[in-house]
Amino acid sequence: MTSLVGEALRQRCIEAVVEEGERFGILAQQLTSGLTDVSGGLDVAVPWVPEWRAGDLVGHLGTVHRWATYILRAETTEPPPTESRQTPPADDNLLDWYETGLVELVATLRTTPPEAPAWHMSPAAEKVAASWARRQAHELVVHRMDLEAAARVPHAPVDPELAEDGVDELLTVVVPRWAHTEPLASAGATVGVSCTGTGRTWSVRVVRGHVTVRPERTGDEDAHVHGDATALLLHLWGRPADVVVDGEPGAEALLRGR
Numbered sequence: 001m002t003s004l005v006g007e008a009l010r011q012r013c014i015e016a017v018v019e020e021g022e023r024f025g026i027l028a029q030q031l032t033s034g035l036t037d038v039s040g041g042l043d044v045a046v047p048w049v050p051e052w053r054a055g056d057l058v059g060h061l062g063t064v065h066r067w068a069t070y071i072l073r074a075e076t077t078e079p080p081p082t083e084s085r086q087t088p089p090a091d092d093n094l095l096d097w098y099e100t101g102l103v104e105l106v107a108t109l110r111t112t113p114p115e116a117p118a119w120h121m122s123p124a125a126e127k128v129a130a131s132w133a134r135r136q137a138h139e140l141v142v143h144r145m146d147l148e149a150a151a152r153v154p155h156a157p158v159d160p161e162l163a164e165d166g167v168d169e170l171l172t173v174v175v176p177r178w179a180h181t182e183p184l185a186s187a188g189a190t191v192g193v194s195c196t197g198t199g200r201t202w203s204v205r206v207v208r209g210h211v212t213v214r215p216e217r218t219g220d221e222d223a224h225v226h227g228d229a230t231a232l233l234l235h236l237w238g239r240p241a242d243v244v245v246d247g248e249p250g251a252e253a254l255l256r257g258r
Contacts, residue, residue: 009130014109017140021102042058141166225246
């Protein structure tokens, strides 16, 4: 399978923001209306992120969508001000507030030139608008599955191309963002990652806060994690998933989401 790149990747990610954003909003409304097999509405816990309730997911995404929209519209590589992160409403308007933020984000992603300057929190990311289409798509995919876990409904399938790119984004963009923090700041290890469904592989080297990623395995890494693209995406973001880990568990754990 050919990996998505360039404008094809950006357009697929914008499609995913629409699809995943709508799927998330519909499920949140079903929870609120008592149309799932769990009771409690948006107060139901997210089982694999126990400090979160479903309503926290809605509020988090609504905040992130508005923050990303602000960054894109600013067209600067300077960090956004603190006030650009809005607080979710503490009333019954939460779902409408979420929907408004999603619509504004999609419109901004579609109308902002992909090479327009845009700040990004990761030192490894391109500081352009296209990076935000990618970040928002994968944010929504993972949190949509969080909400499905809370609602106890089967996970809707993730496009393997999109899931594979989510793994690539985490390894090449997100992990370097964490590099200055422990345990990566003092660690030394190499980890191989293999996507069994697509054949794509990565080799990640961490040396005391410096992260490098090669597009193929060396075969002599300290640990190796492999599974299909969706399982890898969930596992690397710290969610339960059906993957196989060989070698040193502590090395492999360095790559997992905070």
